[in-house]
Structure formats: C-alpha cells, structure tokens
Amino acid sequence: MNIPKLKIGDLNIKLPIIQGGMGIGVSKSNLASAVANEGGVGVISGVQIGYEEPDFFTNTLEANIRALKKEIRKARKISQDGILGVNLMVAMKNYSELVKTIINEKIDIIISGAGLPIELPKLVKGKSTKIIPIVSSAKAIRIILKQWEKSMRLPDAVIVEGPDAGGHLGFKAKELISNTYQDLGEIVKDVIKTVNPYEKKYNKKIPVIAAGGIIDGEDIGNMLSIGAQGVQMGSRFVATYECDACDSFKEAYINANKNDICLINSPVGLPGRAIKNNFIDKTKEGRIPVKKCFACLSKCNPADTPYCISQALINSVQGKEGLIFSGNRANEINGMMSVKNLMKKLKDELKIL
Numbered sequence: 063m064n065i066p067k068l069k070i071g072d073l074n075i076k077l078p079i080i081q082g083g084m085g086i087g088v089s090k091s092n093l094a095s096a097v098a099n100e101g102g103v104g105v106i107s108g109v110q111i112g113y114e115e116p117d118f119f120t121n122t123l124e125a126n127i128r129a130l131k132k133e134i135r136k137a138r139k140i141s142q143d144g145i146l147g148v149n150l151m152v153a154m155k156n157y158s159e160l161v162k163t164i165i166n167e168k169i170d171i172i173i174s175g176a177g178l179p180i181e182l183p184k185l186v187k188g189k190s191t192k193i194i195p196i197v198s199s200a201k202a203i204r205i206i207l208k209q210w211e212k213s214m215r216l217p218d219a220v221i222v223e224g225p226d227a228g229g230h231l232g233f234k235a236k237e238l239i240s241n242t243y244q245d246l247g248e249i250v251k252d253v254i255k256t257v258n259p260y261e262k263k264y265n266k267k268i269p270v271i272a273a274g275g276i277i278d279g280e281d282i283g284n285m286l287s288i289g290a291q292g293v294q295m296g297s298r299f300v301a302t303y304e305c306d307a308c309d310s311f312k313e314a315y316i317n318a319n320k321n322d323i324c325l326i327n328s329p330v331g332l333p334g335r336a337i338k339n340n341f342i343d344k345t346k347e348g349r350i351p352v353k354k355c356f357a358c359l360s361k362c363n364p365a366d367t368p369y370c371i372s373q374a375l376i377n378s379v380q381g382k383e384g385l386i387f388s389g390n391r392a393n394e395i396n397g398m399m400s401v402k403n404l405m406k407k408l409k410d411e412l413k414i415l
Contacts, residue, residue, distance in 0.1 A: 068103075073192060080147070086109050090133050099401075174195055183215035219268060222271065328371060
C-alpha cells in the first residue's frame with residue numbers, strides 16, 4: 063500500500079500516525095519530539111503535567127502551567143520542524159486556563175476528549191492552532207459539529223476512539239463487559255458519513271482518524287482502507303526508549319499477558335482500561351482515602367471518590383504502586399525499541415500490505 067500523507071488544515075504530516083497523549087507523564091517532550099522528528103504527530107499529555115514541580119502540592123495550577131510551557135518549549139527545541147500537539151481532558155477543572163497556555167506557546171494541535179469539548183472553538187478564536195475532538199460515536203461528533211458550527215469553527219480533524227483503547231473510554235461499562243458495542247471500523251464509517259455533509263457545506267476537509275487497539279502496520283492499513291485518513295496510537299509507543307515513563311512502567315506492558323488487561327471504574331466517571339496490579343486489587347477491597355486533593359476534576363468529591371486518580375497515575379509513572387492505563391492489545395508488545403525503529407517498522411509493514 064502506498065503510504066498517504068495526513069493533511070490537517072495547512073499541516074502536512076509525512077506519516078499518517080498521531081502518537082496518543084498519555085498521562086500522567088507518560089508522553090511528555092521526549093516522546094512527542096521523537097515521534098515528530100520521524101514524521102508523525104508527537105503529542106504531550108497536559109494532564110497534571112506539573113507533578114515534578116517543587117510546588118505541585120501547594121500551587122497545582124501554577125505548577126501545571128509552568129511545566130506545560132517547559133515541555134512544549136523542550137519538544138519544539140528538539141523537533142523544530144516537527145508537528146506537535148497537546149492532549150487535554152475536558153473533565154479537567156482548569157481546562158480553559160491550560161488551553162490558553164497552549165495557544166500562547168503556539169502549539170500546532172490541541173486534541174481533546176474525556177467529555178465533549180464544546181467550548182474549545184471559543185477558547186482558540188482567532189488562532190491558527192488546530193483543534194481535534196476525540197469521540198467514540200457518530201452521535202458525539204454530531205453534537206460537536208452542531209455546537210461548533212455556531213462558533214463558526216469546525217474541527218480540523220476528528221479522532222474516533224474505539225472500545226479497545228486504553229485509559230478512559232467513551233463507552234458504557236455494561237457495553238464493554240458484554241461486548242455489545244460497535245467495533246472501531248463501523249464507528250469510523252459512521253463518523254465519516256456524519257462529517258461528510260459539513261465538509262461539502264463549508265468546502266473544508268475534516269479527516270477522520272482511527273484510534274484504539276492499533277498496534278502494527280496491518281492495523282493502520284485496515285483503517286486507511288475503510289476511509290480513515292490516519293491513526294492514533296498510544297500503547298505502542300510506551301515500550302520505546304524515548305517514552306517519558308519510568309522503566310518499571312514500560313516493563314508492565316512488556317510483561318503483561320491478555321488476562322492482565324482489565325476494566326476499571328475511574329473517579330473521572332468513565333470506565334477505563336488498565337493493567338492488573340496490586341493497586342487495582344486494593345481498589346476492589348474498598349475506598350482508598352484521599353490524602354491530598356489536587357482539585358483536578360470538575361466532578362470529583364475527595365470525600366467519596368474511590369481513590370485519587372492523579373496520585374495513582376503519578377505513582378505508577380514514577381515506579382511506585384499505582385494505576386497503569388493501557389490499551390486492550392498491550393500484551394502484544396514484547397520488547398523495547400527506539401521511536402525511530404518503531405516508525406520504520408510500522409512504515410515497512412504498511413508498505414507490504
């Protein structure tokens with residue numbers, strides 16, 4: 063298969079691969095810049111990115127803004143000509159402040175999910191930063207298109223995240239448990255049909271990008287063949303030398319078998335997918351009291367939340383006992399490699415289809 067470029071507005075992406083934003087601290091400047099240098103889109107996760115700042119526990123928002131600026135500038139210094147994005151969760155309490163920070167740093171793309179980013183067009187009004195919502199259904203993108211049309215700003219692309227994705231999922235828990243959901247390919251086709259009338263009406267290309275459970279070049283080729291114009295891959299980039307997580311986090315992926323990957327209930331209010339470990343066992347035994355509330359989520363009450371998701375994710379990325387999000391096919395990742403070699407492998411696999 064000839065490898066098409068992915069065009070998002072005036073951005074020409076050599077390889078149709080977006081590296082998924084993984085938080086907390088899994089995809090920062092090191093991973094994002096490495097992917098961007100190899101022709102994909104490198105994405106920094108903006109979720110609680112200031113966790114290593116000395117005042118994170120006392121001035122969380124200020125620490126996050128400062129760290130976000132640092133990571134964007136670091137990534138741009140390493141990848142001066144690459145295409146870089148930041149992923150932000152809509153569920154974050156200080157969402158608008160972080161969006162404004164990103165815009166001021168002149169990032170190429172903002173990617174936003176874990177809720178419908180209805181207000182995003184207003185926050186980027188008059189700016190050239192591309193905006194991409196993450197959805198898991200045609201219904202969700204239909205709502206976004208109707209609302210964004212009122213702001214005179216349509217999505218520059220749409221990421222369709224299927225049921226095999228890692229982290230927070232846009233499906234009901236009972237659908238995931240009973241396998242009564244549409245597969246990624248069907249959702250992609252439905253979203254393409256939903257987006258198409260807006261493309262024609264406004265003479266604007268809105269590429270649809272498939273995500274969730276994509277591991278190799280064959281998967282990429284399958285998504286391109288049904289009409290997707292690119293893919294987003296998260297889990298596949300964890301077991302790379304450039305990934306910003308610690309070694310034990312990466313080893314959890316490499317050592318995982320199929321039975322180790324499970325669904326959890328997240329304090330964010332969405333089901334999630336993670337790798338089984340001692341922390342997940344403890345959450346099943348009862349509530350883990352919150353020692354410090356970071357006021358990070360709009361709908362989280364520290365008095366009754368099952369655990370602090372920020373602390374759980376920070377612990378894991380630093381090599382302590384915590385929550386390790388992963389995609390449903392993380393068990394197929396068997397060893398470490400460089401981003402350069404991984405991108406070459408994906409490209410070669412796609413070529414021979």
